[in-house]
Amino acid sequence: LISPTPNDLDFDLSDELGTTPEAASRLRRIGMLVEEHASTLIFAQGRGQVELLGNRLFRIGPGIDVHHGSLSREERHRVEDQLKEGILRGIVCTSTLQLGIDIGTIDLCIQYLSPRRASTLIQRVGRSGHRLEGRSVGVIIPAYGEDALESAVIMRRAERGEVERLDIPMKPLDVLAHQLTGLALEMKGIGRDEAYRLITGAHPYKGLDGWELDMVVGFISSMGLIAYEGGIIKPTGKGRRYYYMNLSMIRDERRYPFVNLITDRVIGTVGDEFWTLRARVGLNVILRGRVWKIIHIDDERGILFVLPSEDPLGALPGWDGELIPVPKEVALEVGEMREKIASEILRLGSAERAADSLSSSMKVEAEALRAMVEEVEMQLSDGFPIPSGRRMILEGWERYLIIHSSFGERVNRTLGCIFDAILSEHDMINGWWNDAYRILIEAPRRISGKDLENMEAWLLHISGEEAERRLLEFMEARFPFGYMMRFVAERFGAIPRGRTLTPREIERLHRRFKDTPIYIEALREAYREKLDLDEVKRVLSSISSGEVEVVRVMKGRPSPLAKHMLERYAEVPELLASRSSVDDQLDYMKRSIDSRRVNLVCMGCGGWSLSSRVRELEEAPACKVCGSRLLAVLKRGQTPEAFLSMVKRWMEGGPLDRGEMEAISYGRRTADLVLSYGKRAIIALAVHGVGPSTAFGILSRMQRNEREFYRELLRAKIKYIRTRPYWDEGRFNR
Structure with a gap:
């Protein structure tokens, strides 16, 4: 059980992927594990999570693809074959690959987030080392303290062999209808009492009441599946067709294709739940690691027409059904573990000492254990009781x-x-x-x-x-x-x-x-x-x-x-x-900004640029060539070389197109802020959604302390995220 802590690389990667540094750290760790092994299965809970994870890992590096039930059979076979042939190093998948499918030798299984059940963990980890002399190897990567605690409990239950009980459906009436029809066909007619005797001899139907049998007999008789006269159940032609068309009780779920409007190709399918409960025009979904927008829904033919979308922030992996439910036994043990952790914290006086005390009894990486303990410690220090089964x-x-x-x-x-x-x-x-x-x-x-x-x-x-x-x-x-x-x-x-x-x-x-x-x-x-x-x-x-x-x-x-x-x-x-939690978020925001890399260009001489992390900048940065403090802060994606070229042409009166003039204007406005406010201006402009106008409004108010400054930056970021869908393209980063 490992829980990586973000470093400077992860802060940069999080900007690139549009995710948090913590998530970026987990993704980078998965990438490293895949690189260290010849073939890896990365299990996630649900198709949506698979697509999100696959989307992010695909952007980190090649050699990884996705596999789940909403992809076409041909697409799934292609992915399986490429893993066997060594073209792919890893597959992000749902339970579609946790059973006995021949996909070659697997060296490692990674479970992303909690497996939710011991039986699921055992089945998935067991896909690795699947040979006589092999040893199954698995890694769980949780996202936060509670997720890590649940995963640790499930690991312990798996080691103790405490696998969840399999619930057998008792007295299912749809199966009873099918069996009554089959008995009538096989016996060419059967007495009601004899049918009842045979059926109640099977364990699932031991508790079947006579009135339940009579209710089903009457209902399927009214539908013409059997004829019922004088206590005798007789076969019918309609019943024969029904019987052989319904040999399986597995849901015959229809698949609804996603069709790319540009190429007219089917790129994947979704099931009845998505079609019935979630599909709507305008919805962004992730499929095959890409973002698509639903443009039109053909109700009659059951087709969803889509186009590629450039908005990963608005994308939902929207066809997931419910995740595997966490059973009460796991939840109760999580509560017990919380109480044990709280007891150790109170006994030893600190979360750090409690983590050291617990480390010997748990097969958990130090960072994951610390996350579990700190979450309980925060609950205690804020004056809240610890919930449990008691x-x-x-x-x-x-x-x-x-x-x-x-x-x-x-x-x-x-x-x-x-x-x-x-x-x-x-x-x-x-x-x-x-x-x-x-x-x-x-x-x-x-x-x-x-x-x-x-x-x-x-x-x-x-x-x-x-x-x-x-x-x-x-x-x-x-x-x-x-x-x-x-x-x-x-x-x-x-x-x-x-x-x-x-x-x-x-x-x-x-x-x-x-x-x-x-x-x-x-x-x-x-x-x-x-x-x-x-x-x-x-x-x-x-x-x-x-x-x-x-x-x-x-x-x-x-x-x-x-x-x-x-x-x-x-x-x-x-x-x-809570106040402590908001303060934690502000501290986190400050660390995130300090780790961010910014590009500065001198607009005084047009001959100097600097690429640096914010924390490494001087309080009043200046050009090393001319000494000017008129330094432009470049937008993400702009390179210093290209911007310097524009600045030189602008200073020499050379030709600039409209886009270049707008870039110069934006750069000059940021440079004016750096001239007036120094490093604080660069900090403000490093926040997602804060442009020169918003930054000036915050900087000009001269907050009483640093925490107030970061609190205003946080408010501006939240406002931008909430209002962004309603802005015109040209007004971004005002």
Whole structure:
């Protein structure tokens, strides 16, 4: 488990890639690992993450490509063959390459970010050293403290052989419909009681009630898949076609091609979830490591027409389905580890000593361990309690309620659905999100101390029966049933497999199949795959008995552990965080600017230039040839040689085109600022989105201290990022 720390190279690389220095450091480390091995698989969670990672690694250097289920079969085979032939050194992939596909000898497997489950980690690392005398080698590269802690827990669980239990679906009604049709065909007619005896002899159907069998028999009989007379289930011609057209229960997901409008070539495909829930004209997506913009959607033919986009900042890898859910066992152990780390910090008096104490028991690189410990130390030093499986925290801040609940993704999603139903009655919810450790609720107004007290009573001090009733209420009112019901209906033979359905047609499925076995099975599938009501009932019972403590917190700022959730889902002001966190961000910003390389050109003589990191500059830099302080600060991408050539022609009265005149004008305005304000002007102009006009406004206010200066630069950067889409091209970097 390694977590590289950014150096000067990473600050430069982050500017080039449009990412953070921390991310650039991880990318550079991956590049180094790929270089050190003959063939490497780099696993990421989901197609979108694969494309983002592949996009960035492709820009660092050649020899790496991407592989996932949304690429065409031909494209996937090309990538696999090139790895076997040694043309490629590495593949960024999803689970498409974690199974037994023949892709030659793999030396190393890298897991980018947490693998989320022990079984996933074992399967992926096991792809390396896949020979009799081989040894599997894997590296996890997490992104932040919580990600590193989760990864460390999963590593330990994998080493202990604690692999997640495989859940077998019990009494699936769509499978039952298919089997009843098959029995009728095979036996040329079968009695209802005999069919019931045979079916309940199979383990998944031991608990099947007679009324459930009768309900399915009646439904498929009404569809003509069987004939049911006098207690005998008889075959039909329609049933024969249905049976042989539905031999697999795997979703027959249709693929929708991305077509490049320029070349008319298919560049990749997306599945039903993206088509149904996310596709829209104007959306930027990443495919095959490139950014594309959706220009037109052909609903009838199921085609998305795209053009290359030059806006990587606006690009979304938008077709990802849900990531592998973090199970409750992992989340609970993460909570236990947090408590252990907190105990060591309090016992030893510092995060550094706690990290040293823990290092012997954890196979974790020092930097990754430090990130885990520092995150817990920040939570403690800010006066917030540590959440765990024994302690839930209700944290109120501004319009947000953050419920720290270390019970895994399915439990927290279930709680979120229940909370939505309850808070809707009180007009206290705009929306909510969850991960494995938190539920974030946005309220329509600022949350008071009394609101927080009421919310605890409404949400956490309820019976299991009340929770079940509220969950069903939410499911029937707001769960996206149509999308799930479509696949169940296909397996029942109620709609053709693979047919393109518009969003409106999918919405109508809910009404069409209400109170049928299709509706009941879709509901069961949602409960089975997405939710965990039984565990929620146990949590609520533990709260009632006092086994799980509930703590309310309201400090006027969010806790460090709430920051992950707020940054991911909420639009919060000024990097959202507590004072210490904002100060950390300002310190980080200063370090980032100090490490940035700038190019200066003398506009006094036109014969001198300097390329230097900001921290190495004098407070009042001057030309080494003529002594002038009229130094232009060049934009990114401008070379000193080209600009010096323009300056000389300008000074000699030579010809300059419009673009060159604008560059000279911009350079002169920056030079005037350097003349007046020295190094502070260069610092301001080194900030993304801060041009001469904005820099002058900040510099002329003469802040009381350095921190105020950087705070104003941060505000200017945030304003630029937020308003950039509405600016005319010519007004960038004003």
